[in-house]
Amino acid sequence: MIEITKNEKEKAILVSLNKDHLSNEIITEHLTELEELALTAGAEVLHKIIQNNRPADKATYIGKGKVEEIRLLVENNEKITLLIFDDDLTPIQVRNLEEIIKRKIVDRSGLILDIFATRAKTKEAKTQVELAQLQYMLPRLTRAWTHLSKQYGGIGTKGPGETQIETDRRIIRTRISLLKEKLIKIEKQRSTQSQGRNNFLRIALVGYTNAGKSTLFNLLTDSNVFAENKLFATLDSTTRHLTIKNEKILLSDTVGFIRKLPTNLIASFKSTLSEVKDADIIFHVIDFSHPYYEDHIKVVENTLKNLGCEKTIQYKIFNKIDAVTDHNKIDYVRNTYNNCFIIS
Ligand SMILES: Nc1nc2c(ncn2[C@@H]2O[C@H](COP(=O)(O)OP(=O)(O)O)[C@@H](O)[C@H]2O)c(=O)[nH]1
Ligand SMILES: [Mg+2]
Incomplete structure (x- = not known):
């Protein structure tokens, strides 16, 4: 099992899929920017991996061969705790990648939201970030996540059933409406002030x-x-x-x-x-x-x-x-x- 002590920086691998046939120079620049985002989020980047010129794979995004390459790299480096992708992934892709590579998988939106969450200082910014985070989470709260409870929840192999997922979804939806109402109030105050x-x-x-x-x-x-x-x-x-x-x-x-x-x-x-x-x-x-x-x-x-x-x-x-x-x-x-x- 991998444990992260508080003061230790998370060690990450950055992964990019060049599906639009961009030049090497541009893909490298995009990865440099992703590295800056990763650093801002508090991670240290050990490797950058590019998968060139292929469409996104439904199951693993980058394709089986590349996943195996990363799995071997990670297997030999216990320090790596995290893979950051330069695009957004579907819940199924995240599940498959986590199952094979056995490390945390974060996509681009997830990373940016994380940075926003740590940077938000005022009530307004905090409310806005929480709303965006919940909206990001909602479609990702599907049966694909059951692997998490298998790994961490412990009881049998069932994971949260549909009922649990439905309850969670309802709680999130209620919270989203509440945050939206809060923001409307903040906006009203703003327009009165102006x-x-x-x-x-x-x-x-x-x-x-x-x-x-x-x-x-x-x-x-x-x-x-x-x-x-x-x-x-x-x-x-x-x-x-x-x-x-x-x-x-x-x-x-x-x-x-x-x-x-x-x-x-x-x-x-x-x-x-x-x-x-x-x-x-x-x-x-x-x-x-x-x-x-x-x-x-x-x-x-x-x-x-x-x-x-x-x-x-x-x-x-x-x-x-x-x-x-x-x-x-x-x-x-x-x-x-x-x-x-x-x-x-
Ligand atoms: N060399 C140089 N650096 C600058 C200049 N203006 C800002 N910076 C630096 O650029 C970085 C980002 O500045 P900041 O004002 O926080 O950018 P913001 O994200 O657009 O608000 C800081 O390290 C600044 O010191 C400039 O005219 N020349
Ligand atoms: Mg600024």
Whole structure:
């Protein structure tokens, strides 16, 4: 049996399936980002495994051969406690993988939700994360999970029967309704607070996680919002007044976006993201020093579209110019993007 002592970091293997025939470079970049997420969640990454150019396997996602390869790798390394997949898995895939590899299996949404849960500080953020977690859990609470009780519950081989699963589902559904009601109340408070602020110009800082939004916010407003070289350092929106050339402005710092953000997470962060939706102007902050900054721009623009903000006036702020060494990049941005600033 594997035991995890509290202070020891969990040792993980990252697994990616290249089902869309992406270049090696891009798949590697995606795994680097997944590693940053894993580090943020408190795990240490020992191996990264890529399964190339095949469709997802219904039973094991990555296919029998690859599963066997990982099983052998893990068998020889007791320290590895966890496998993290760069996509979402079905409950059946999770069950099969856990049964064969005998380690904990976490998918991308599960990992992001876990990080959000540890990062949530305010009542609003906590409520939103719990709602997203329960919504993630609900469809996964199926008979496929019976293996867990076989392993840990002990009594016979039955596992929770349909009745138990039904009861659990009912409890979760009730909790979900309660959390939704709570969020409606929080949203109402928010809109009451924002009445009387109609004569302010509302500006929201949005962007990929780690782009430098909070740092810029702190500079502009002389505040002290938590900024860190980690993903999702800030989950809550913070709003401050400032006056520039007699223009009264309300500036908001917001939660960052990332590739493949779980959809129920975006939905449950509706009230936090209202700062983005209600903005008169959006400042899209970009980490210009990142090799894949243009992919980040696309992810953010798609997320903004999903939020219904594509018509809001937008300025792009190419940040961290101090860390950009290739000057052709600067010319390229000047010629390609309208409405942009380049700063650090
Ligand atoms: N080199 C450089 N680093 C920056 C700049 N702005 C922010 N950072 C760093 O980028 C990291 C992420 O910043 P943060 O403001 O927390 O990003 P957020 O996730 O978008 O809010 C921090 O380590 C910052 O110190 C910049 O202009 N240049
Ligand atoms: Mg931030």
